[in-house]
Amino acid sequence: MPPLSRLLSINKSDEPPRRERRKEARPGELLGAALDLFVEKGFAATRAEEVAARAGVSKGTLFLYFPSKEELFKAVVRESITGRFNEWNAEFESFEGSTGDMLRYCMNTWWERIGATKASGITKLMMSEASNFPELAIFYQQEVMTPAHQLIGRVLQRGIDRGEFRQIDMAYAIFSVIAPLTFLVMWKHSLGACQPIGLPALVPEQYIASQVDMLLHGLSVRPTNENPKK
Amino acid sequence: MPPLSRLLSINKSDEPPRRERRKEARPGELLGAALDLFVEKGFAATRAEEVAARAGVSKGTLFLYFPSKEELFKAVVRESITGRFNEWNAEFESFEGSTGDMLRYCMNTWWERIGATKASGITKLMMSEASNFPELAIFYQQEVMTPAHQLIGRVLQRGIDRGEFRQIDMAYAIFSVIAPLTFLVMWKHSLGACQPIGLPALVPEQYIASQVDMLLHGLSVRPTNENPKK
Amino acid sequence: MPPLSRLLSINKSDEPPRRERRKEARPGELLGAALDLFVEKGFAATRAEEVAARAGVSKGTLFLYFPSKEELFKAVVRESITGRFNEWNAEFESFEGSTGDMLRYCMNTWWERIGATKASGITKLMMSEASNFPELAIFYQQEVMTPAHQLIGRVLQRGIDRGEFRQIDMAYAIFSVIAPLTFLVMWKHSLGACQPIGLPALVPEQYIASQVDMLLHGLSVRPTNENPKK
Amino acid sequence: MPPLSRLLSINKSDEPPRRERRKEARPGELLGAALDLFVEKGFAATRAEEVAARAGVSKGTLFLYFPSKEELFKAVVRESITGRFNEWNAEFESFEGSTGDMLRYCMNTWWERIGATKASGITKLMMSEASNFPELAIFYQQEVMTPAHQLIGRVLQRGIDRGEFRQIDMAYAIFSVIAPLTFLVMWKHSLGACQPIGLPALVPEQYIASQVDMLLHGLSVRPTNENPKK
DNA sequence: AATGAATGAGTATTCATTCAT
DNA sequence: AATGAATGAATACTCATTCAT
Numbered sequence: 001m002p003p004l005s006r007l008l009s010i011n012k013s014d015e016p017p018r019r020e021r022r023k024e025a026r027p028g029e030l031l032g033a034a035l036d037l038f039v040e041k042g043f044a045a046t047r048a049e050e051v052a053a054r055a056g057v058s059k060g061t062l063f064l065y066f067p068s069k070e071e072l073f074k075a076v077v078r079e080s081i082t083g084r085f086n087e088w089n090a091e092f093e094s095f096e097g098s099t100g101d102m103l104r105y106c107m108n109t110w111w112e113r114i115g116a117t118k119a120s121g122i123t124k125l126m127m128s129e130a131s132n133f134p135e136l137a138i139f140y141q142q143e144v145m146t147p148a149h150q151l152i153g154r155v156l157q158r159g160i161d162r163g164e165f166r167q168i169d170m171a172y173a174i175f176s177v178i179a180p181l182t183f184l185v186m187w188k189h190s191l192g193a194c195q196p197i198g199l200p201a202l203v204p205e206q207y208i209a210s211q212v213d214m215l216l217h218g219l220s221v222r223p224t225n226e227n228p229k230k
Numbered sequence: 231m232p233p234l235s236r237l238l239s240i241n242k243s244d245e246p247p248r249r250e251r252r253k254e255a256r257p258g259e260l261l262g263a264a265l266d267l268f269v270e271k272g273f274a275a276t277r278a279e280e281v282a283a284r285a286g287v288s289k290g291t292l293f294l295y296f297p298s299k300e301e302l303f304k305a306v307v308r309e310s311i312t313g314r315f316n317e318w319n320a321e322f323e324s325f326e327g328s329t330g331d332m333l334r335y336c337m338n339t340w341w342e343r344i345g346a347t348k349a350s351g352i353t354k355l356m357m358s359e360a361s362n363f364p365e366l367a368i369f370y371q372q373e374v375m376t377p378a379h380q381l382i383g384r385v386l387q388r389g390i391d392r393g394e395f396r397q398i399d400m401a402y403a404i405f406s407v408i409a410p411l412t413f414l415v416m417w418k419h420s421l422g423a424c425q426p427i428g429l430p431a432l433v434p435e436q437y438i439a440s441q442v443d444m445l446l447h448g449l450s451v452r453p454t455n456e457n458p459k460k
Numbered sequence: 461m462p463p464l465s466r467l468l469s470i471n472k473s474d475e476p477p478r479r480e481r482r483k484e485a486r487p488g489e490l491l492g493a494a495l496d497l498f499v500e501k502g503f504a505a506t507r508a509e510e511v512a513a514r515a516g517v518s519k520g521t522l523f524l525y526f527p528s529k530e531e532l533f534k535a536v537v538r539e540s541i542t543g544r545f546n547e548w549n550a551e552f553e554s555f556e557g558s559t560g561d562m563l564r565y566c567m568n569t570w571w572e573r574i575g576a577t578k579a580s581g582i583t584k585l586m587m588s589e590a591s592n593f594p595e596l597a598i599f600y601q602q603e604v605m606t607p608a609h610q611l612i613g614r615v616l617q618r619g620i621d622r623g624e625f626r627q628i629d630m631a632y633a634i635f636s637v638i639a640p641l642t643f644l645v646m647w648k649h650s651l652g653a654c655q656p657i658g659l660p661a662l663v664p665e666q667y668i669a670s671q672v673d674m675l676l677h678g679l680s681v682r683p684t685n686e687n688p689k690k
Numbered sequence: 691m692p693p694l695s696r697l698l699s700i701n702k703s704d705e706p707p708r709r710e711r712r713k714e715a716r717p718g719e720l721l722g723a724a725l726d727l728f729v730e731k732g733f734a735a736t737r738a739e740e741v742a743a744r745a746g747v748s749k750g751t752l753f754l755y756f757p758s759k760e761e762l763f764k765a766v767v768r769e770s771i772t773g774r775f776n777e778w779n780a781e782f783e784s785f786e787g788s789t790g791d792m793l794r795y796c797m798n799t800w801w802e803r804i805g806a807t808k809a810s811g812i813t814k815l816m817m818s819e820a821s822n823f824p825e826l827a828i829f830y831q832q833e834v835m836t837p838a839h840q841l842i843g844r845v846l847q848r849g850i851d852r853g854e855f856r857q858i859d860m861a862y863a864i865f866s867v868i869a870p871l872t873f874l875v876m877w878k879h880s881l882g883a884c885q886p887i888g889l890p891a892l893v894p895e896q897y898i899a900s901q902v903d904m905l906l907h908g909l910s911v912r913p914t915n916e917n918p919k920k
Numbered sequence: 921a922a923t924g925a926a927t928g929a930g931t932a933t934t935c936a937t938t939c940a941t
Numbered sequence: 942a943a944t945g946a947a948t949g950a951a952t953a954c955t956c957a958t959t960c961a962t
Binding site: 479480481507508509519520522523527528529 | 951952953954955956959960961962
């Protein structure tokens with residue numbers, strides 16, 4: 001049944017809608033727009049039409065590529081995860097130099113490749129929506145968190161083995177790397193965008209430098225004078 | 231008008247809402263139920279009827295106390311934030327002992343009073359919903375983050391002044407306290423609930439102990455052998 | 461989130477919408493309206509809002525009582541079927557008189573109780589939508605067609621046993637009763653409503669009288685002069 | 691322009707549509723596919739893309755031949771109805787033999803040429819969709835029902851005139867021929883496809899034989915012993 | 921005060937139809 | 942002529958909010 005407005009030849013504006021054919025590019029454009037909006041507003045508060053509009057297509061086109069909003073969400077998460085650790089593992093396998101430098105390089109590189117890009121939104125997304133998408137949360141744990149733990153664990157172990165780092169409880173020490181980075185992206189995607197006037201903004205590079213500095217001090221083998229009684 | 235203690239009762243414990251009818255308790259029960267659900271599912275994905283049901287009242291009653299779902303959300307945040315730092319400031323003003331012990335006490339106490347209780351959900355909420363409620367985010371920054379920064383800043387400064395901690399960039403060092411604690415509540419309320427089988431669970435007390443340990447090492451005045459070239 | 465028009469207090473007409481509370485009566489009213497519309501336009505072409513409007517309620521109310529349009533359809537069919545044959549079986553069990561009279565009474569009564577009422581629409585519905593609702597079609601076969609076959613079969617057998625009717629192939633003879641009645645309701649709900657000008661309308665009572673007459677002639681024991689060679 | 695025989699090909703057989711590309715056959719294949727689907731699912735529940743797919747062409751091609759789904763429906767009905775009675779009238783005009791045989795031949799032939807073929811779907815369609823397409827219903831009445839009435843009327847009148855049939859109310863007696871045949875196609879296209887296990891299936895040829903038998907008995911001139919009191 | 925039936929704007933999704941290729 | 946990507950009006954369904962009881 002043709003829409004009434006079309007039968008009556010009603011055209012609100014002079015510019016006809018652009019009907020570009022970009023089948024190859026569509027999914028990527030839609031995933032990008034969806035990532036932006038899901039990160040910014042959350043899954044439930046993001047309207048499908050908004051995603052389509054930001055990707056420059058109509059509502060219908062979105063559903064041409066993703067069968068439902070939920071599948072779109074899953075695709076957004078999977079897209080940003082797929083095959084990200086393989087390259088990293090190789091890269092750090094061949095790293096030469098002190099493990100301290102390695103850790104610093106590791107965290108700075110993470111910022112450049114993940115933290116500073118849209119991909120960091122995935123972390124925000126999962127933290128915010130995990131309980132609404134339990135299967136995805138487990139998938140994320142397996143595909144992202146576990147490999148990340150392993151990679152960091154290997155770096156720390158290298159430092160200990162080479163006598164650069166002190167003995168630590170590895171399972172929890174890993175969080176000393178993960179926590180500040182995770183906090184950074186959460187901050188960037190939430191309160192960081194609502195900086196109240198008067199407070200100095202958090203500069204990511206400086207934040208990371210400070211965290212690395214504190215971490216390397218914390219891992220150093222020299223005894224501290226802190227808590228001598230303990 | 232319900233007594234303030236009732237209104238604030240959601241901060242005190244995790245005990246499930248009582249289904250017995252105590253008229254004066256209604257707003258508090260609703261706020262408690264709302265906090266639970268908003269934290270778990272987000273603002274948009276939480277249905278008003280669900281909140282009412284969990285509070286043991288009917289849908290209509292919810293709107294008797296709160297004019298809209300949005301106002302309910304704001305009330306949840308505001309109630310949970312109200313003046314927590316006055317007592318804390320006083321408490322730590324009178325603290326005697328090493329600043330290291332003070333910092334450890336500080337972080338452990340935060341876990342007992344905030345992190346382990348429903349109140350920690352507010353942090354999760356604000357991180358997740360900040361961009362949907364910018365005014366609340368600014369309110370949160372002013373009422374929670376800024377006082378927290380100041381309190382932590384004062385503790386760290388005490389350590390430096392007393393020669394216990396090394397010289398650091400205060401603005402960023404504060405994040406070395408805030409980041410791990412914030413990460414903990416985010417984790418607890420999101421991915422931590424979706425532990426994939428086979429991985430060891432994160433035990434909050436041990437996590438905090440580890441973070442404190444690393445932090446105090448990182449703040450210690452002794453030089454490290456890390457990056458001797460630098 | 462309150463609808464914008466309500467926040468702005470836009471009221472298009474002076475008469476406020478009637479908010480009658482009629483929980484008991486709603487399902488019946490909705491089923492009645494749905495039967496009308498499904499019969500008239502088919503399942504797919506009937507809009508849920510239309511059903512609600514004809515029942516004098518809003519869209520939302522419909523879904524308060526029936527979880528989906530499909531469930532509404534099923535309820536419509538089931539409602540018109542439930543416990544219809546019990547009374548009939550008893551009634552005809554106690555019939556006294558010739559079986560011819562019985563059959564005439566049977567078909568006239570069917571018209572009064574079913575054919576002339578909205579219930580006849582169910583037959584039209586099932587004939588039109590059977591392949592869209594296969595499970596319902598089977599349900600209808602079991603709950604309506606099979607009992608009807610049995611009832612008619614018992615009547616015809618009575619006539620044969622009493623020597624009033626000739627020997628016939630019972631399985632197919634039953635259709636000599638069912639077919640004309642089914643045709644009548646199909647006609648009434650379809651082409652009968654589109655009588656082209658100039659043609660005489662089909663008067664149900666006369667149609668049934670004619671069919672009964674033909675049927676009883678057809679069942680009579682006297683030999684016919686038709687097809688003597690056969 | 692495809693030859694008429696192609697356009698009408700849907701009336702001739704039930705053979706599945708050929709997927710090989712014969713450009714000239716497109717409209718016919720589309721009409722065939724459309725008839726199948728409209729009959730099976732109804733107009734509203736049939737998707738244009740499905741019709742195209744079954745005809746082995748793309749969605750766009752359908753609208754190349756038919757300006758809208760509604761026009762496609764009308765074309766399906768019109769094509770299937772076109773002039774069928776001229777040949778029949780001539781055929782039966784020249785029939786020799788008893789009118790009983792004529793009527794039997796007539797009904798059997800109808801089954802072979804119409805009832806057993808896809809063309810019978812048109813009857814199902816009109817019965818189901820008449821109220822959604824009143825103009826088509828009137829068209830159908832004029833082109834199919836009225837000629838059919840006249841043809842049957844002439845046959846019955848021949849029997850009466852020749853003393854083979856008893857006096858009857860012609861207008862209604864005609865329905866004694868039409869009703870069982872119409873019922874048969876409705877059954878075949880609806881509930882007949884949902885035979886519940888355990889029940890014997892309706893065999894069309896036997897059904898027709900039974901109906902003819904009953905009809906000829908009913909039309910016979912010999913008095914019956916039925917209702918002697920009346 | 922409390923209830924829960926009723927409302928209707930809003931949203932995901934479908935699908936007839938268009939049009940660039 | 943044919944394709945199928947793109948469109949957007951239409952529709953089922955949800956849920957915050959209202960209000961008669």
